[in-house]
Each structure stands twice: as structure tokens, then as C-alpha cells.
Amino acid sequence: MSDPAVHEFLESWRGVTPVPGAPWFAPQRAAARQAFQARGFPTLHDEDWKYTDVRPIASRRFGSGTETGVDAGLTAAASFSAAGAHELLFLNGQFATAADPAPALPAGVIVMPMSRADARQNESLAAHLGRYADINKHGFLALNTALAGDGALIFIPDNVEVTIPVSLLFASAAGPQPTGTCPRNLIILGRNAAATVIECYTGTDDGEYLTNAVTEVRLGAGARLEHYRLQQEGKRAYHLGNLSVQQDQDSRLVSHAFALGGALARNEIDVRLAARGAQAVLNGLYVAGERQHLDNHTRIDHEQPHTTSAEHYRGVLTGRARAVFNGKVVVHKDAQKSDARQVNANLLLSDDAEVDTKPELEIYADDVKCSHGATIGRLDDNMLFYLRTRAIPAAVARSLLIYAFAEEVIQPIGFAPIRARLEQRVLGRLPDAEVIREFVQ
Amino acid sequence: MLEIKNLHVAVDGKEILKGVNLHVRPGEVHAIMGPNGSGKSTLANVLAGRDGYVVTKGEINYLGRDLTTLEPEERAREGVFLAFQYPVEIPGVNNIYLLKAALNAIRKHRGQPELDAVEFLALVRDRMGLVKMPEDFMSRSVNEGFSGGEKKRNEIFQLAVLEPRLAILDETDSGLDIDALRVVADGVNSLRNPERSLVLVTHYQRLLDYIIPDQVHVLSDGRILKSGGKELALELEARGYDWVRAAAA
Numbered sequence: 001m002s003d004p005a006v007h008e009f010l011e012s013w014r015g016v017t018p019v020p021g022a023p024w025f026a027p028q029r030a031a032a033r034q035a036f037q038a039r040g041f042p043t044l045h046d047e048d049w050k051y052t053d054v055r056p057i058a059s060r061r062f063g064s065g066t067e068t069g070v071d072a073g074l075t076a077a078a079s080f081s082a083a084g085a086h087e088l089l090f091l092n093g094q095f096a097t098a099a100d101p102a103p104a105l106p107a108g109v110i111v112m113p114m115s116r117a118d119a120r121q122n123e124s125l126a127a128h129l130g131r132y133a134d135i136n137k138h139g140f141l142a143l144n145t146a147l148a149g150d151g152a153l154i155f156i157p158d159n160v161e162v163t164i165p166v167s168l169l170f171a172s173a174a175g176p177q178p179t180g181t182c183p184r185n186l187i188i189l190g191r192n193a194a195a196t197v198i199e200c201y202t203g204t205d206d207g208e209y210l211t212n213a214v215t216e217v218r219l220g221a222g223a224r225l226e227h228y229r230l231q232q233e234g235k236r237a238y239h240l241g242n243l244s245v246q247q248d249q250d251s252r253l254v255s256h257a258f259a260l261g262g263a264l265a266r267n268e269i270d271v272r273l274a275a276r277g278a279q280a281v282l283n284g285l286y287v288a289g290e291r292q293h294l295d296n297h298t299r300i301d302h303e304q305p306h307t308t309s310a311e312h313y314r315g316v317l318t319g320r321a322r323a324v325f326n327g328k329v330v331v332h333k334d335a336q337k338s339d340a341r342q343v344n345a346n347l348l349l350s351d352d353a354e355v356d357t358k359p360e361l362e363i364y365a366d367d368v369k370c371s372h373g374a375t376i377g378r379l380d381d382n383m384l385f386y387l388r389t390r391a392i393p394a395a396v397a398r399s400l401l402i403y404a405f406a407e408e409v410i411q412p413i414g415f416a417p418i419r420a421r422l423e424q425r426v427l428g429r430l431p432d433a434e435v436i437r438e439f440v441q
Numbered sequence: 442m443l444e445i446k447n448l449h450v451a452v453d454g455k456e457i458l459k460g461v462n463l464h465v466r467p468g469e470v471h472a473i474m475g476p477n478g479s480g481k482s483t484l485a486n487v488l489a490g491r492d493g494y495v496v497t498k499g500e501i502n503y504l505g506r507d508l509t510t511l512e513p514e515e516r517a518r519e520g521v522f523l524a525f526q527y528p529v530e531i532p533g534v535n536n537i538y539l540l541k542a543a544l545n546a547i548r549k550h551r552g553q554p555e556l557d558a559v560e561f562l563a564l565v566r567d568r569m570g571l572v573k574m575p576e577d578f579m580s581r582s583v584n585e586g587f588s589g590g591e592k593k594r595n596e597i598f599q600l601a602v603l604e605p606r607l608a609i610l611d612e613t614d615s616g617l618d619i620d621a622l623r624v625v626a627d628g629v630n631s632l633r634n635p636e637r638s639l640v641l642v643t644h645y646q647r648l649l650d651y652i653i654p655d656q657v658h659v660l661s662d663g664r665i666l667k668s669g670g671k672e673l674a675l676e677l678e679a680r681g682y683d684w685v686r687a688a689a690a
Binding site: 380381382383385386387388389390391392393394397400401403404405407408411435438439 | 489490491492512513514516517518522523525528529531532533534535538539540542543546547550582583599603
């Protein structure tokens with residue numbers, strides 16, 4: 001049942017020219033287009049979307065932002081190239097050559113925009129693109145495949161460890177009319193390969209734009225990926241992000257997902273632990289204020305024995321903000337001796353803030369260890385009083401406790417410049433930031 | 442130092458302290474003893490300024506000032522210290538940074554120069570020895586993962602670093618085995634001086650074998666029923682609290 005509004009949305013989309021344009025991708029695009037037309041946008045009647053109303057997106061028409069220049073200050077503030085990362089920059093969805101040469105990567109490693117892929121690289125792309133993200137999951141995934149613009153192709157050959165972090169920076173500048181991009185990334189790590197990849201999404205505060213990004217990841221046996229996702233979009237932005245990962249034997253994913261910006265944003269992580277011994281660690285932090293709506297959905301499938309997952313998400317909410325945490329863990333019937341742990345903790349700092357937290361465990365194996373816990377609380381009066389009896393003023397004590405709460409998920413960040421940025425972004429929102437900074441050094 | 446007159450305190454609208462009088466001079470150690478529910482911890486909390494402990498009548502005079510008008514942090518800067526009965530765990534807040542911030546806030550208030558990192562560490566190491574704190578306490582979050590005994594020792598360690606004028610020790614002996622009790626008591630005794638007063642709130646006489654009080658008070662149902670010297674504690678240990686209550690009735 002095709003909704004005329006959905007048809008119109010597709011027809012009116014003037015985002016950047018779809019990439020990759022290789023003929024082999026055309027059938028996938030067509031299928032995705034059909035899937036989107038059939039399915040449309042998710043609604044509050046969909047169990048997975050009952051707390052997130054995407055009508056503001058569905059009712060808008062998004063044009064291309066290519067005519068709007070992106071302020072250099074915006075990209076510089078979000079960039080990790082000065083911190084030593086090998087960075088690809090995408091402005092309003094289009095690849096832009098960086099001013100400074102990126103540090104060299106080991107031989108055989110491919111880090112490039114998909115738009116520049118040659119015939120041979122297209123072969124790798126064809127083997128993987130669209131295999132890990134499921135266009136039938138919901139409309140936005142189908143929409144991304146149907147309209148996918150440029151993004152990064154990252155390929156790390158077997159046994160190669162890349163120590164230089166790879167940074168993918170997507171910056172959007174809103175124009176007078178809403179603009180939209182559908183970035184698409186593919187990250188393939190060969191056997192025993194290792195890499196650190198940062199995805200950062202940023203944009204201007206003065207207008208509306210949509211980012212609907214999908215990143216597909218395949219980790220070969222024994223591969224190790226440290227993945228960071230920093231959503232620091234502009235104040236009026238709509239953001240949807242999906243990370244779909246498939247892991248082979250004994251591979252390890254460490255994901256850090258930080259949701260800070262945007263008016264309405266959702267971050268999804270789907271992980272398939274598809275072979276024995278695969279491990280996934282998912283850390284997350286969402287900090288929402290004013291009328292922000294931040295949704296976090298994760299799904300981890302333990303498909304084979306001896307797979308482990310550990311998930312720890314924290315949220316800090318002020319103003320009239322609303323957040324969602326939905327953590328689904330499915331332990332399939334063959335996945336004996338699996339270990340799944342999940343923790344979600346939320347700090348509500350105002351009476352009008354709201355969080356919906358929902359752990360979902362489906363366990364079909366009998367010899368597994370699974371645990372989950374969710375908390376929603378305010379600042380602890382006993383802690384506040386304790387700090388005050390130690391001569392810490394009430395306002396500082398409050399900020400310190402908020403910061404300490406977030407620090408639990410900031411502290412495990414391996415790449416120090418990201419930790420510094422997060423500390424600054426979280427501290428920057430708090431009163432008495434300077435005093436606390438002294439405290440936590 | 443501390444003069445409490447006819448103090449009435451209500452918590453959640455219920456009167457807990459019903460006319461307490463107490464006079465503690467500089468250098469003195471006073472023990473407040475009493476059965477469970479007598480109001481001992483309420484007295485400790487109201488001195489430290491905990492929210493929800495409402496003074497409905499009477500006064501608390503500390504160094505010539507009305508203590509009840511001060512916020513908890515102001516009391517701390519003026520030299521009031523509460524060693525908690527149940528020290529709270531504060532994940533993510535480092536023990537040592539908290540202590541440094543606390544000490545420097547107090548020093549600044551007293552018009553003393555703030556200590557730099559080196560001076561502070563020297564002081565900390567010196568005081569750690571007093572209560573035999575293991576080295577790794579320094580790198581841990583406030584009380585996080587500490588045993589009950591370690592938490593109590595950490596309170597006394599903080600007392601040793603902050604050097605308050607008036608320290609209130611709320612049930613510091615509970616949860617301590619005999620060796621830990623001796624360590625804590627030795628630490629407290631070494632901090633006694635003619636300028637510093639201590640109020641020990643305790644259920645058992647045990648602690649008073651090690652920290653000898655100048656005066657012992659029996660608190661029951663929100664009133665001090667009997668006061669005496671250190672021998673009163675021994676009598677309470679032998680005879681319980683009922684005879685005091687019977688005599689007062």
C-alpha cells in the first residue's frame with residue numbers, strides 16, 4: 001500500500017546525486033525504493049517506534065544543500081585531523097578534499113569516498129554493500145539504500161593493524177529550505193585486522209536538515225574494531241543513524257555511541273555475533289536538553305556459542321527533553337554458553353524530562369548468562385549532602401555528580417581527543433564547569 | 442565551642458528531639474549514648490545541616506554563631522565535620538580530589554594559602570599512616586567498593602586531613618572489628634587537642650574503652666536523661682538503658 005505522501009517524499013528528494021552509481025547497485029536501489037514505498041515511514045503504531053514520532057520528518061520536503069557553503073569553523077571544531085586521524089570530510093553529503101594531507105596508512109588499506117571507487121574497489125563494494133543493513137527493517141533503512149549518497153569505503157586487509165584512527169566527518173549547513181543527505185559507509189576488516197573508526201556528524205544550528213546515515217560493518221575472524229559515533233548535529237537537525245555489524249569468529253567490536261545534538265535523533269546499532277567467540281562491547285551516552293528527543297535502539301543477536309556482549313548506556317536529561325533506550329538481546333537456540341550483560345542508567349534533572357527505557361531479552365538457549373538492569377533517577381540527596389559536608393558548595397556538588405555520572409561511559413574511551421571533546425561537551429553544559437574541571441583532572 | 446539549648450527537631454513532621462541541652466567546651470570529648478531510635482543520629486545530622494531536619498525550637502550555638510543559619514558547606518568551612526554512620530559511595534568522584542577540594546575550600550575560608558599538589562600529597566601520606574589507609578585508596582572513587590570498615594576508616598582519614606574544630610562521629614564503631622576499631626580509635630586520639638572538640642554518637646560502650654570521653658550523656662526519646670563521667674558508660678554497658686529511663690520517669 002503506497003502512501004501518496006511517501007511517493008511525493010521520494011519524488012521531491014533533491015539530495016545529492018546517488019553514489020555509488022555503479023550499475024550493479026541499481027537493482028538494490030530499485031528494491032529499496034519499492035520497499036520504502038510499500039512500507040513508508042515508521043509510525044507510533046510500530047512497536048519499535050512507539051516513543052519516537054517521525055512525522056516532522058515525513059511531512060517535510062528536503063532539498064539538496066550543495067549550493068550552501070559549509071563554514072570552515074564548523075568543520076574545524078569537529079575535525080580530528082589535528083589529533084592525528086586520517087580524515088575524510090563530507091560537506092552536505094559530498095566528498096571534499098581536506099586542506100591538509102592525511103597521514104599515510106599501511107599498504108593495502110583502502111580509505112576512500114565511495115564516489116571515487118574504481119572497478120576493482122567496486123568489486124569489494126559489490127560483495128558487501130547492502131548485505132548487513134536490512135532494508136526491510138524500517139523505512140529509513142530502505143530510504144538510505146534508495147537514495148544513498150557518498151560515504152566512506154574502508155577496507156583493511158587480513159592481518160593489518162591500523163593504529164592511525166580513521167575519521168569520517170559529515171558536516172551539514174542548512175539552507176533557507178530543509179536539506180537532506182543519506183550518507184552510506186562500508187567498513188570491512190579482514191582476518192585479524194584492527195582499526196579505529198570515528199564517525200562524526202555535525203551541522204549548523206540555524207536551519208533544518210536531515211541526516212539519514214547507514215554504516216555497514218563486517219569483521220573477519222579475529223578482527224578488532226573500535227568504533228565511535230559522535231552525533232553532534234545542529235539544534236534543529238533530524239538525524240537517523242544505523243550501524244549494522246556482522247562479526248565472524250573471535251572478532252571484537254567496541255562501539256561508543258554519543259548522542260548530543262539534533263532536535264530529533266535516533267541512533268541504532270544492530271550487531272550479529274554470527275560466529276563462535278565473537279564479542280561486542282556497546283557503550284553509549286545521550287545528553288538531552290530543552291525539547292530534544294534522543295532515541296537509542298540496539299539489537300544484539302547471539303547466533304553462535306560462546307558469544308559475549310556487554311552494553312552500558314547512560315542518559316542525562318534536562319529541560320523538557322525526552323529520551324528512549326531500547327536494548328534488545330536475542331540469544332538464539334544454538335548460542336550456548338553465551339554471556340550478555342546490559343545496563344542502562346538515566347539521570348533526570350528536571351520534572352519535565354522523560355525517559356522510556358526498555359530492555360528486551362529473548363533467550364532460546366538454556367545454558368547462558370544474561371543480565372540487564374535499568375535505572376531512572378534524580379541526583380542522590382545522600383551524595384549531595386555528603387559532598388556539602390565536605391565543604392563543596394551545593395551547585396558545584398550537583399554539577400560534579402552529573403559529570404561523574406556521565407564520566408562512567410566517557411572514561412572507557414580509548415582515543416584521548418574524543419574523551420576530551422566529550423568531557424568538554426558534557427562539562428560545557430554544566431554550571432561551575434571550571435571548578436569541576438580542576439576536580440576531575 | 443558548642444552550646445545546644447532546648448533543641449527540638451522534627452523530621453517529616455514528627456518530633457524526634459524534644460529539648461536537648463548540651464555544652465561542649467574546646468578540647469572536650471562528649472559521648473552521646475542511647476538505645477536505637479532515641480534521636481542520636483538526628484542530633485548528628487542536624488548539626489551537619491541535613492535537609493529535612495527542621496529545628497522547631499531552641500538553639501545551636503557554635504563558636505558564638507547560630508549554626509542553624511548556615512548551609513552544610515558553610516558549616517564545613519567553619520570547621521564542623523560529620524563522620525557518617527553510613528558513608529555514601531560516589532562513583533566517578535575521586536577520593537583524593539574531593540579531599541583536596543574540601544581542604545582548600547576550608548583553608549581559603551580561614552585565609553590560609555591553598556595547598557598545591559605536592560604539599561597536599563605530603564599531608565595525605567602523613568595522615569594515611571594515622572589510620573593505616575592502603576595506598577590504592579587514593580586512586581579510587583569515594584567509598585566505592587570499600588568494605589564497611591574501610592568506609593569508616595576513610596571518614597577518620599578525612600577528619601585527619603581536614604582538621605575540623607568540631608567533629609561529630611556518628612556510630613563510627615559500628616561494623617568495625619576489634620583491630621579496625623583500635624586503629625580508628627588511635628587515629629582519633631592522635632587528633633585530640635585543646636582546640637578540637639569531639640562528639641561521639643554511639644550505641645555501645647566499646648568505643649569508649651579506646652577513646653576516653655570527658656562526659657557521657659544518655660539520650661532517650663529525644664531528651665538527655667542523664668549525664669556523667671566516663672564511668673557512666675560502663676554502668677550503661679552493665680545495666681542497659683532501662684534503669685536510666687525508669688529513674689527519669
